[in-house]
Structures are given as structure tokens and as C-alpha cells.
Amino acid sequence: MPLTLFLGALLWVFTTTGGRQIFVKEVLGGAYDSQAEHFLRGDVDVDAEAIGHEAMIVNGHARMYFGPFPALLRIPLNFIYPAGHGKWSRISGFFAGVIALFAFAGLVRIASCSSPLSARARNWLGNACIVGFALGSPLLLLLGNLSIYDEAIIWGLALSLGALFFALRSQHTEGSAQTRILLGFSLCAGGALLSRVTFGAPFILIAPLLALRIRPENRTINLAALVLPIGAALVFYLWLSYARFGSLTGVNFDYYINPTHSEFAHKFGMFRLRRIPYSFADYFSVRLPSLRRESPFFVADRHPYEYPSLYSNNFSEVYISLLWCSPWLIFGAIMGIVYLVRKSGADAFERSIAIALFAQFVCIMSYYLLAQRYSADLCPFLIFCLVIFLMSGGVALHRSRYVMIGLIALSVVVNSLATVSWLIDADQNVPGETRAAWEKFLGRHSHEKRK
Numbered sequence: 001m002p003l004t005l006f007l008g009a010l011l012w013v014f015t016t017t018g019g020r021q022i023f024v025k026e027v028l029g030g031a032y033d034s035q036a037e038h039f040l041r042g043d044v045d046v047d048a049e050a051i052g053h054e055a056m057i058v059n060g061h062a063r064m065y066f067g068p069f070p071a072l073l074r075i076p077l078n079f080i081y082p083a084g085h086g087k088w089s090r091i092s093g094f095f096a097g098v099i100a101l102f103a104f105a106g107l108v109r110i111a112s113c114s115s116p117l118s119a120r121a122r123n124w125l126g127n128a129c130i131v132g133f134a135l136g137s138p139l140l141l142l143l144g145n146l147s148i149y150d151e152a153i154i155w156g157l158a159l160s161l162g163a164l165f166f167a168l169r170s171q172h173t174e175g176s177a178q179t180r181i182l183l184g185f186s187l188c189a190g191g192a193l194l195s196r197v198t199f200g201a202p203f204i205l206i207a208p209l210l211a212l213r214i215r216p217e218n219r220t221i222n223l224a225a226l227v228l229p230i231g232a233a234l235v236f237y238l239w240l241s242y243a244r245f246g247s248l249t250g251v252n253f254d255y256y257i258n259p260t261h262s263e264f265a266h267k268f269g270m271f272r273l274r275r276i277p278y279s280f281a282d283y284f285s286v287r288l289p290s291l292r293r294e295s296p297f298f299v300a301d302r303h304p305y306e307y308p309s310l311y312s313n314n315f316s317e318v319y320i321s322l323l324w325c326s327p328w329l330i331f332g333a334i335m336g337i338v339y340l341v342r343k344s345g346a347d348a349f350e351r352s353i354a355i356a357l358f359a360q361f362v363c364i365m366s367y368y369l370l371a372q373r374y375s376a377d378l379c380p381f382l383i384f385c386l387v388i389f390l391m392s393g394g395v396a397l398h399r400s401r402y403v404m405i406g407l408i409a410l411s412v413v414v415n416s417l418a419t420v421s422w423l424i425d426a427d428q429n430v431p432g433e434t435r436a437a438w439e440k441f442l443g444r445h446s447h448e449k450r451k
Contacts, residue, residue, distance in 0.1 A: 003127050003130060003131070004101060004102060004105045004130060007101060007130065007131065007134040007135075008097075008098050008101060010134070011094065011097050011098070011101070011134060011143055012094055014140070014143055014144065015090055015093060015094045015097065015143045015144070015146070016090055016094070017434050017437045017438065018437060018441070020437070021090070021431075021433065021434060021437065022090060022091065023083075023084055023087035023088075023090075023091075024087055024089070024090055024431055024433070024434065025086055025087050025431070026087075026089040026090070026145075026146050026147045026148070026151075026429070026431065027147035027148060027149075027429040027431075028050070028051060028052055028054060028147060028148035029086060029087070029088070029089035029146070029147065029148055029151070030050045030085070030086035030087075031046055031047075031050045031051045031052075031054075031064055031066070031148055032066075032070045032071040032073075032074050032088075032089075032148070032151070033050070033071075033074050033078060033085050033086050033088070034046045034047040034050035034051070035064060035068065035071035035074075036071045036072070036074035036075045036078065039068075039071065039072070039075070040075065044063065044240060044243045044244050045061045045062060045063060046062050046063060046064045047062065048062040050086075051063075051064045053257065053258065054066075054148065054258075055257050056244075056245065056251075056252070056255035056256050056257065057255055057257060058244065058245060058246075058255045063244045063245065063255070064244075065244075065245075065250065065251040065256075066148060066152050067152045067155075067156070067194055067195045067196050067197070068194055068236075068240060069152065069155055069191055069194040069195040070092055070151050070152055070155060070195070072194070073088075073092055074088060077091075077092075089146040089147070089148075089151055090146050092146070092151060092155075093142065093143055093146035093150070093151050093154050093155075094143065096151075096154040096155045096157075096158040096159075097139060097142070097143050097154060097158065099158040099159070099161075099162060100133075100139060100154070100157055100158035100161055101130070101133065101134055101139075103158065103161035103162040103164070103165045104129075104130065104133045104161055104383065105130050106165045106169075107161065107164065107165050107168065107383065107387050108126045108129050108130060108387070108390065109126070110165070110168050110169065110387070110391075111126075111387045111388075111390035111391045112125075112126050112390065114391040114392070115390055115391060115393070115397065116393070116394050116397070116398070117397060117398060117401065121398070121401055124401070124405070125390075125401050125404060125405065126390075128328075128404065128405045128408045129328070129332075129386075129390075129404075129408065131408060131412065132326070132328045132329065132407075132408035132411055132412065133329075133383075135411075135412040135415065135416050136325065136326055136328065136329075136408055136410075136411030136412040136414075136415045136416075137325065137326045137329065137379065137411075137415070138157075138325065138326075138372065138373070138375045138376040138379060139154070139157070139376070140415060140416060140419050141372055141373060141419050141422070142154040142157070142373065142376060144419055144420075144423045144430075145423060145427055145429055145430055147429040149373060149429065150373050152195050152196050153195075153196055153373055153374075153376050153377075154376070155191070155192075155195035155196075156192050156195035156196035156198070156199030156200070156376075156377075157199065157376045157377075157379060157380070159188045159189070159191040159192035159195060159199070159200075160188070160189075160192040160199040160200070160202075160203065160380050161380065161383065162184070162188035162192075163185050163188035163189040163192060163203045163206075164353075164357075164380060164383070164384060165188075166181050166182070166184040166185035166188060167185055167203075167206055167210065167353060168387070169181050170182060170185065170210055170213070171213075171349070174215065175217075175218070176218075178214075178215075178218070178222060179218065179221055179222050179225050180225075182210065182214075182222055182225045182226040183225040183226075183229065185203075185207075185210065185226065186207070186225060186226050186227070186228070186229035186230040187229045187230075188203075189203035189204070189206075189207065189229075189230045189233075190229045190230045190232065190233030190234070191233070193230070193233050193234065193237055194233055194236065194237060196377075197237070197250055198360050198363055198364065198377050199360070199377065199380070200233070200237075201359070201360065201363075202356040202357050202359060202360050202380070203230070203356070204230070204234065205356040205359070206352070206353055206356050207226060207227070207230055209349060209352050209353070210226055211223060211226055211227070213349070214226070237250070253265040253266060253270075260312060261312050261368075261369075264312035264368065265312070265368060268309055268310070268368065269368070270367065270368050271363065271366045271367060271368070272310070272366055272368070273362075273366050274310065274366075275310050275311070275365065275366045275367070275368070276362065276365040276366055278307060278310055278311075279364075279365040279366070279367070279370060280365055282305060282316050282318050282321070282370055283318055283321060283322055283365075283370075283375055283378065284321055284322055284323050284330070285318075285321040285323065286321070286323060287303075287321060288320075288324055288414075289301075289319060289320055289324075289418050289421070294444070295442045295443065295444070296417040296418075296420040296421050296424075296442060297417055297421075298414070298417050298418040298421045299421060299425070300319035300320060300418040300419070300421040300422035300425070300426060301319060301422075301425065301426045302315045302316060302317050302319070302426065303315060303316055303318075303319075304316075305370060310368070311368055311369060311370060312368050312369060313369065313370075316370040316371075317370060317371040317372055317373075318370050318371065318372050318375065319372055319418060319421075319422050319426065320372070320414070320415065320418040320419075320422075322375055322378065322382075324411070324414050324415070324418075325375070325411060325414070325415045325418075326382075326411050326415070327407045327410060327411050328404050328407035328408040328410075328411055329379070329382050329383065329386060329411075330382065331400075331403065331404065331407055332382075332385070332386035332389050332390070332404065333381075333382040333383075333385035333386050333389075334385075335385075335389040335393065335396060335397075335400070336384070336385030336386055336387070336388040336389035337385050339388050339389060339392045339393070340354050340385065340388055345388070345392050346388055346392065350388060353384060354381070354384060354385065354388075357380045357381035357384055358381050360377060360380060360381065361377075361378055361381040363377075364377040364378060365378075372422070420438060420442075423435070423438060424438050424439060424442075424444075
């Protein structure tokens with residue numbers, strides 16, 4: 001707990017650029033406030049000036065395709081403090097990051113309780129993993145740039161990890177505690193679905209597995225706790241998709257004002273299995289960002305990746321692959337997969353969860369764009385496999401614990417420095433005042449020269 005609270009405070013400083021930039025108008029961040037206002041009026045439109053170049057025009061009305069969960073949060077926030085209108089992104093993203101951090105810490109604690117390691121070794125490895133998740137994972141980028149593109153993703157990641165935590169806890173509870181656990185799972189899964197459908201969809205598949213495991217006593221109330229929140233979220237998602245675009249899939253590129261992406265999606269499709277090996281080669285590349293003498297010592301930028309029939313852009317925004325961003329997570333996930341396929345390594349329930357989360361993994365690998373923020377969609381599956389390894393690793397875990405800690409140290413250094421480089425030099429969605437604050441902190445003067 002002390003470590004998690006300390007990391008939460010550190011992430012607050014990172015998110016708010018030293019604690020001074022709290023209410024900041026992020027790129028298109030006001031679109032969620034506009035969507036919230038229209039929800040209160042009883043329609044699904046959004047102001048065209050708020051959504052800007054990401055608008056979808058349906059019969060003369062501007063619509064947005066981003067998940068509605070951050071917009072729903074804006075309703076009470078703007079009621080409590082109207083002056084924050086359009087500037088809630090950093091507070092919203094920070095709380096999502098804290099939820100993700102505590103959910104991950106809870107998953108590590110569940111795994112530690114079943115680990116064969118000594119109490120001292122469990123504490124060292126568990127604390128190291130929490131540090132790795134905070135500073136050596138895609139979470140850091142999402143908190144560093146909370147534009148409209150990243151805010152919904154970080155909420156989807158946070159709530160999906162929360163749902164995963166409750167799903168694993170449900171195996172060891174009963175009575176009223178079981179009801180609370182199932183309710184927590186359902187609320188988190190529903191929120192993940194409304195944040196970003198790729199995060200919520202696996203838990204739609206996992207929910208029936210939990211229903212089958214409910215014991216006869218208190219079955220009715222437990223089923224209600226499990227089904228009602230996630231069912232309401234699914235109904236709302238389907239209704240909102242149809243109300244926006246006349247489609248249940250959540251988006252219709254017939255209305256997208258960006259002709260490059262809309263034409264490509266029509267011609268080649270948003271998802272194609274043929275893209276998987278090429279996407280895998282990019283997200284898990286051995287390529288390290290270039291080094292330089294000036295802080296932050298890495299050059300993180302887009303790189304050419306031209307496959308005209310596979311991706312709509314001729315470049316990739318994966319500025320640091322997961323092999324360098326989170327090598328500890330990749331190592332743990334590979335070991336976890338080994339235990340998942342072994343007869344005695346996992347039970348049917350755990351294997352079913354892995355399959356559901358792997359479907360999300362495959363979905364992102366087959367997507368028509370490549371970006372660092374999308375690597376967060378790969379994390380639930382990788383984290384679950386890591387948890388399996390921490391639970392069942394035995395001799396292998398004992399022998400590799402120092403390797404894990406070393407990889408965590410490497411990932412914290414490389415990921416944090418590369419992310420700062422991306423935010424300062426390459427990310428087009430970082431506000432000017434934030435970039436200037438980072439450059440001042442690093443002792444660089446390029447911002448002043450530009451001015």
C-alpha cells in the first residue's frame with residue numbers, strides 16, 4: 001500500500017507536469033463535455049467545433065465515435081465545478097491511472113497469495129512489478145498525453161483490470177462477499193465497454209463463466225448483481241451506436257470526414273487477420289529508439305512502415321516496442337502462457353479468461369492503424385498471463401525472480417526516457433505549455449527559440 005500510494009503521487013506529478021497544470025484544455029478534450037451536454041438535452045450530437053477533425057457527419061449532425069464513459073463522468077464534474085468545462089482530461093485520466101495501478105496491485109497480491117516463493121521474495125517481486133506497471137508500461141504514455149485519443153483508452157485499461165481483479169477474486173469468496181465481488185466485476189466490465197469496446201468485449205464473454213460458477217445459495221441476488229450493470233451498459237452501448245450511426249457496431253465510416261481513413265476502411269476493412277504478423281513485428285520489434293547525448297537521451301519518433309493494402313498510414317506511431325517498453329511483462333507473459341497450456345498449470349476457468357483476453361489481443365493486431373497507445377489493448381492478456389506465472393511459477397519463478405527485477409529496472413529507464421522524448425519532440429497532441437514545461441525541466445531551450 002505505501003508503495004502504491006507513493007507511485008500514485010508520482011503519477012500525479014507526471015500527469016500534471018509538476019503539479020502545476022491541472023485544468024488544461026487537451027486536444028479535443030472538450031468534445032466529452034459537449035457530448036455530456038447533449039446527453040442532458042436528450043440527443044447524441046456533439047458540437048462540431050468541439051469534435052473538430054474527428055467528426056462524423058450524419059444527416060448534417062456532428063457525432064463522435066469515441067466511447068461515452070468520459071462524457072458521462074463530465075456530467076457531475078461540470079455540475080460541481082462549471083469553470084472546469086473542457087479542461088477535465090487530466091483529472092479524469094489521473095483517476096483512471098490510479099484505478100489501473102490499484103487494480104494491478106490487487107492482481108499481484110492475489111497471485112502472491114498463491115505463490116510458492118518466500119514472503120520476503122514475494123514482497124520484493126510484487127513491489128517491483130507494481131513499479132514496472134507504473135513506469136515501465138504503456139500507462140505512462142496515456143498519462144503523459146490525455147487528449148481525446150488517450151483518455152478513453154486509459155479508462156478502458158483501468159476498468160478492464162478492475163474487472164479482471166474481481167473475476168479472479170470471485171473464485172475464493174461466498175455469501176454477501178460474493179455478491180459484492182460480482183457487482184464490482186459487472187460495474188467495471190460495463191464501464192470498460194462504454195470506454196472502449198475492445199476492452200469491454202472480453203468480459204461480455206467472461207460474464208457467463210462467472211454465472212455458471214454461482215452457488216445455489218443467493219443465486220438470484222448474485223445473478224442480478226452480475227447481469228444488471230453489464231447488461232445495462234451493453235444495451236446503452238447498442239442503443240447509442242444505433243442512434244449515432246444507424247449501426248450496432250459503434251462506428252460507420254460512411255460518415256467520417258477524414259477521407260484517407262474512410263476510403264481505406266471501405267476498401268480493405270478495419271480488421272484483417274492478414275495484418276497480424278506485420279503488427280506483431282512492429283509492436284514486438286527489437287528496434288530500440290535512437291540514442292543522443294542531449295536529455296532525455298532517446299529519440300522517439302514515427303518510423304516508416306509502408307504496406308498500402310494493410311495500413312492506412314505509411315508510417316507507424318509505435319515509438320518503442322513492448323520488448324523495450326515492458327520486457328518484464330513480456331517475459332512473465334511468455335512464462336505464464338507455458339503454464340496455461342500445461343495440464344496442471346491452470347484450470348478451465350483461467351484458460352477461458354485467457355482465451356477471451358487473447359481475442360482482444362488479436363483484434364488490435366488486425367487493426368488498420370499502428371500506434372503506441374493501442375499497445376495498452378495488448379496489456380490485459382499479457383498481465384493475466386503474468387499473474388498465472390506469479391501464481392504457478394514454482395521453481396521457474398524462484399530462479400527467474402532476479403531476472404524479472406532486472407528487466408523491470410531496464411524497462412523503467414528506457415520507457416520513461418523514450419516517453420518523455422515522444423511527448424516533447426514528436427507528439428502533435430501535447431499542449432504547448434506542457435511541452436515548454438518539460439523542456440525547461442530538462443534544460444532545453446528549443447521552445448524559446450521557436451517563439
